[in-house]
Amino acid sequence: MKKTAYSFPEEVLEHVFSFIVSDKDRSSISLVCKSWYEIERWCRRKVFVGNCYAVSPPILIKRFPELRSVTLKGKPHFADFNLVPEGWGGFACPWIRAMAGAYPWLEEIRLKRMVVSDESLEIIAKSFKNFKVLVLSSCEGFTTEGLAAIAANCRNLRELDLRESEVEDLSGRWLSDFPDSYTSLESLNISCLGNEVNLLALERLVSRCPNLKTLRLNRAVPLDRLPNLLRGAPQLAELGTGAYTSEMRPDVFSNLAEAFAGCKQLKALSGFWDVLPSYLPAVYPVCSQLTSLNLSYATVQSPDLIKLVSLCEKLQKLWVLDYIEDDGLEILAASCKDLRELRVFPSDPFGLEPNVALTEQGLVSVSEGCPKLQSVLYFCRQMSNAALNTIARNRPNMTRFRLCIIEPRSPDYLTLQPLDDGFGAIVEHCKDLRRLSLSGLLTDRVFEYIGTYGKKLEMLSVAFAGDSDLGLHHVLSGCDNLRKLEIRDCPFGDKALLANAAKLETMRSLWMSSCSVSFGACKVLGQKMPRLNVEVMDESGPPDSRPESSPVEKLYVYRTVAGPRLDMPGFVWTMDDDSALRIS
Amino acid sequence: MENCSFEKVVGLNLEATELRLGLPGCADEHDQKHSSSCSYSSSSSSSSSLSGVVRTNKRSSPEESIDGGHEEEPKSSKKAMISQNSSNHDDDDQDKNVPPSKAQVVVGWPPIRSYRKNNGIQQQKKKGEEVIDGVGMYVKVSMAGAPYLRKIDLKVYNSYQELLMALENMFKCTFGEYSEREGYNGSEFSPTYEDKDGDWMLVGDVPWNMFISSCKRLRIVKGSEAKGLGCL
Numbered sequence: 001m002k003k004t005a006y007s008f009p010e011e012v013l014e015h016v017f018s019f020i021v022s023d024k025d026r027s028s029i030s031l032v033c034k035s036w037y038e039i040e041r042w043c044r045r046k047v048f049v050g051n052c053y054a055v056s057p058p059i060l061i062k063r064f065p066e067l068r069s070v071t072l073k074g075k076p077h078f079a080d081f082n083l084v085p086e087g088w089g090g091f092a093c094p095w096i097r098a099m100a101g102a103y104p105w106l107e108e109i110r111l112k113r114m115v116v117s118d119e120s121l122e123i124i125a126k127s128f129k130n131f132k133v134l135v136l137s138s139c140e141g142f143t144t145e146g147l148a149a150i151a152a153n154c155r156n157l158r159e160l161d162l163r164e165s166e167v168e169d170l171s172g173r174w175l176s177d178f179p180d181s182y183t184s185l186e187s188l189n190i191s192c193l194g195n196e197v198n199l200l201a202l203e204r205l206v207s208r209c210p211n212l213k214t215l216r217l218n219r220a221v222p223l224d225r226l227p228n229l230l231r232g233a234p235q236l237a238e239l240g241t242g243a244y245t246s247e248m249r250p251d252v253f254s255n256l257a258e259a260f261a262g263c264k265q266l267k268a269l270s271g272f273w274d275v276l277p278s279y280l281p282a283v284y285p286v287c288s289q290l291t292s293l294n295l296s297y298a299t300v301q302s303p304d305l306i307k308l309v310s311l312c313e314k315l316q317k318l319w320v321l322d323y324i325e326d327d328g329l330e331i332l333a334a335s336c337k338d339l340r341e342l343r344v345f346p347s348d349p350f351g352l353e354p355n356v357a358l359t360e361q362g363l364v365s366v367s368e369g370c371p372k373l374q375s376v377l378y379f380c381r382q383m384s385n386a387a388l389n390t391i392a393r394n395r396p397n398m399t400r401f402r403l404c405i406i407e408p409r410s411p412d413y414l415t416l417q418p419l420d421d422g423f424g425a426i427v428e429h430c431k432d433l434r435r436l437s438l439s440g441l442l443t444d445r446v447f448e449y450i451g452t453y454g455k456k457l458e459m460l461s462v463a464f465a466g467d468s469d470l471g472l473h474h475v476l477s478g479c480d481n482l483r484k485l486e487i488r489d490c491p492f493g494d495k496a497l498l499a500n501a502a503k504l505e506t507m508r509s510l511w512m513s514s515c516s517v518s519f520g521a522c523k524v525l526g527q528k529m530p531r532l533n534v535e536v537m538d539e540s541g542p543p544d545s546r547p548e549s550s551p552v553e554k555l556y557v558y559r560t561v562a563g564p565r566l567d568m569p570g571f572v573w574t575m576d577d578d579s580a581l582r583i584s
Numbered sequence: 585m586e587n588c589s590f591e592k593v594v595g596l597n598l599e600a601t602e603l604r605l606g607l608p609g610c611a612d613e614h615d616q617k618h619s620s621s622c623s624y625s626s627s628s629s630s631s632s633s634l635s636g637v638v639r640t641n642k643r644s645s646p647e648e649s650i651d652g653g654h655e656e657e658p659k660s661s662k663k664a665m666i667s668q669n670s671s672n673h674d675d676d677d678q679d680k681n682v683p684p685s686k687a688q689v690v691v692g693w694p695p696i697r698s699y700r701k702n703n704g705i706q707q708q709k710k711k712g713e714e715v716i717d718g719v720g721m722y723v724k725v726s727m728a729g730a731p732y733l734r735k736i737d738l739k740v741y742n743s744y745q746e747l748l749m750a751l752e753n754m755f756k757c758t759f760g761e762y763s764e765r766e767g768y769n770g771s772e773f774s775p776t777y778e779d780k781d782g783d784w785m786l787v788g789d790v791p792w793n794m795f796i797s798s799c800k801r802l803r804i805v806k807g808s809e810a811k812g813l814g815c816l
Binding site for chain 2 (some may be wrong): 050078080081082083085086087162166192297345346349350379404406408437461463
């Protein structure tokens with residue numbers, strides 16, 4: 001058969017494709033023609049599934065038979081704030097079982113907001129001979145027994161990262177299950193564990209793994225054991241301390257300072273629970289090399305924070321409590337010219353009165369002083385349109401902007417007007433803005449701005465905002481790149497949703513809770529759009545026991561090629577074609 | 585546990601449950617949801633939206649002893665809080681606001697992860713006790729007859745009173761008066777818990793701090809089941 005001038009041998013194409021790693025590009029390649037689709041799918045090694053219910057294990061395995069790395073995300077983002085009831089879903093087990101059979105050479109599993117059982121961990125431990133990376137981010141459902149299975153069996157494990165997961169910590173013994181011959185650990189994050197791990201085992205593990213670059217300890221590791229650990233791993237690049245407090249003894253301090261000074265490659269620090277301020281200077285020797293500093297558990301006051309931060313001239317990422325106050329942020333702005341990401345968390349989120357002198361001014365200072373600032377998460381108690389305007393004009397390079405004014409519906413504190421114009425300025429000037437979280441008093445107008453200017457916006461979080469369906473309509477019709485929209489407590493209802501039903505197929509997901517979407521509209525949406533799963537959550541009973549016009553408690557809509565899911569708990573109803581039959 | 589099938593819940597009015605998690609010391613009224621409304625119309629009561637978040641001041645939370653009974657927050661302080669915040673509300677909302685004497689709870693606001701909630705110096709000093717770990721202290725709560733488990737974060741509560749109020753709201757039940765000798769008198773349900781040793785105890789039998797550090801899970805049982813429990 002004559003080959004056309006345009007065809008290359010498969011091996012050549014495969015080789016070319018191996019240089020293309022981004023998922024988007026891989027996806028584009030696969031759409032060129034049938035043969036490229038075929039070649040691409042056989043040589044795809046890494047897959048990211050942003051919503052585990054958008055596809056199913058059989059579908060994934062059928063298309064990509066030779067994966068080495070799989071990333072799955074389960075629950076919606078608002079699960080982080082207790083808005084998704086227990087038992088909702090996101091079960092990893094079916095995936096892990098299926099992959100155990102299909103991918104004996106699987107090396108990496110990364111899960112986020114999924115329910116993982118000990119059984120699943122045991123399957124992982126026994127099924128993948130070359131298993132290297134396990135990242136469980138904000139997961140739950142497993143115990144330290146599951147971790148023991150991983151430690152005992154995964155000879156080639158490089159990375160074990162349990163960040164922010166909820167682990168039933170039965171005992172710290174599991175760490176001892178890493179055999180003495182095991183030396184390949186590169187990254188260990190156990191910061192979420194409650195109990196003390198076997199410290200001797202930890203020290204031995206750390207000192208026999210020469211490639212260990214990341215070590216994030218949990219709070220239960222006492223400070224006086226830290227120097228030994230550091231001396232066992234002077235090549236560490238990222239360290240999360242345990243509790244940062246101890247009896248104040250000069251020998252403990254000097255031991256610690258010396259150990260830190262020995263870590264010439266240390267770039268990132270975190271941990272710092274229960275900080276005793278007089279121990280902070282022990283880290284001064286490494287400050288000038290730090291690019292990342294997470295002090296969000298450090299309950300120390302502004303002066304101590306300032307002393308520390310002002311020494312970190314290379315800092316790119318700072319997470320800190322609002323104890324830093326406006327003064328501290330001003331110093332930060334003057335000292336850390338390379339800052340790219342700032343997160344300021346509230347020390348007293350439920351207090352009625354401000355407990356610290358942190359206002360919008362702090363953020364304004366940083367926006368003025370740090371030319372590379374592009375990612376912000378800021379909790380505060382007052383904001384003004386003027387400040388937002390200034391921030392927007394200072395930082396048109398902003399890509400992620402999340403502002404949480406603690407009191408819902410707070411207006412501009414100077415003018416008492418809504419903050420529409422301020423956020424409008426943000427979306428107008430920050431043309432590359434990909435993520436935005438709103439707060440404060442907002443009318444439909446802010447959504448008009450967002451729809452008009454937010455052309456690159458991919459994720460939008462809205463709470464207690466807007467006046468009418470028009471607000472939602474602006475966003476759905478205007479934001480061309482919107483992938484994730486999460487809304488709570490807003491007066492958005494049926495009209496905007498149904499008018500923009502087709503838009504929902506271009507997005508990963510839509511979450512609406514405590515809004516005005518009626519059960520009837522959900523049914524219509526589910527029936528009209530077979531490629532969407534329209535799930536209604538209602539803990540007070542079946543939605544059809546109330547009038548069709550009743551608003552649903554929670555609505556979660558996502559595109560899928562896998563049809564309605566089969567693992568829904570009793571409080572979740574799917575609005576597909578058969579829904580009418582199923583419920584009644 | 586991952587792939588359990590749940591019975592559909594019919595008739596069990598749990599509509600208030602989700603909203604009652606999180607903030608301690610709040611006196612909750614189920615009717616609030618029906619009467620609270622915002623500037624948009626809602627034909628039913630399942631909206632949880634609130635036009636004003638009245639957070640209780642932790643410093644005035646009820647005393648720790650379970651025998652203290654169910655105190656209501658003093659009405660005057662609530663009114664003061666509302667008027668303080670009144671400039672933050674739409675004018676419309678103020679008229680439709682619930683009576684200021686009721687506290688309201690907003691689940692998931694401010695949007696911070698549970699393990700960050702107890703990080704303030706104030707919280708730590710106020711509790712006067714060592715904060716055991718940096719993460720939440722989640723325990724499962726089950727109830728005889730209820731089809732699925734709930735989970736609560738014990739860290740969020742400062743006293744038996746707060747905890748029991750939260751449980752009562754979550755499961756729409758009431759516990760009677762607690763007494764050491766007779767347990768929960770005058771109620772259909774009693775709260776029990778499993779401690780570190782695997783023993784089932786009646787909630788309230790041990791001092792609060794001891795309870796917090798030993799409670800592994802909670803279970804709400806019918807009155808008769810609770811008779812055999814408790815400290816000897």
